[in-house]
Amino acid sequence: MSRLASLLYISLAPSSADEGVMQSILASARRRNEALGISGALLKYAGYYLQVLEGDRQTVQALYERIRHDARHFDVRLVAFDAAPQRLFSGWAMHHVPEPKARDRALTDFLRSLWRGRPEHHSGHNPA
Numbered sequence: 335m336s337r338l339a340s341l342l343y344i345s346l347a348p349s350s351a352d353e354g355v356m357q358s359i360l361a362s363a364r365r366r367n368e369a370l371g372i373s374g375a376l377l378k379y380a381g382y383y384l385q386v387l388e389g390d391r392q393t394v395q396a397l398y399e400r401i402r403h404d405a406r407h408f409d410v411r412l413v414a415f416d417a418a419p420q421r422l423f424s425g426w427a428m429h430h431v432p433e434p435k436a437r438d439r440a441l442t443d444f445l446r447s448l449w450r451g452r453p454e455h456h457s458g459h460n461p462a
Contacts, residue, residue, distance in 0.1 A: 339391035340418035341398055344445065345383045345407040356430075359406055363428040372397060373423040377431040382445045383407060388421045 348355075356378055367374065372389040385401075387394050395415075402410045423429050 337391040338388065338418045338421070339394050339415065340422070341387045341394050341415045342413040343385055343387075343398065343401070343410055344413055345385075345401075345410040347378055347381055347383050348406065348408060349381075355406060360428055360430050365427075366397075367427040370397065373421050373426050373428075375423050375426065375429040375431055379441065380445060384445060386423065388418060388423060391417075 360376065363374075363376070366372075367387075367389075370389065370393050372387055372393060374385060374387040377384045387397060389397075398412070398415075401407060
């Protein structure tokens with residue numbers, strides 16, 4: 335029996351991460367995630383990536399390890415890794431949350447605080 339889990343991480347996007355890099359990430363994530371039964375969402379904002387991954391706990395953990403070593407991400411930090419009662423992004427192998435045109439100070443500050451100071455939080459097995 336599979337154990338549904340949800341993982342949230344934040345990382346720094348390389349300064350060269352333009353729309354082409356984002357489209358490359360989305361295309362490969364959608365192909366891979368569909369084959370693995372993973373769903374999720376990805377936001378790139380103010381130099382950060384914030385991503386939710388959902389699926390079988392071991393599969394999500396293995397995918398997170400792969401992302402940690404992906405050159406398109408820097409300083410990947412785990413925010414949460416918990417059992418999930420249901421998927422929030424079912425139907426999306428990888429939903430792209432478009433980057434707003436105007437900067438939102440509150441969102442920028444929130445992402446910065448997640449990346450800088452929030453200690454890793456998880457329940458169960460540590461994927462790191």
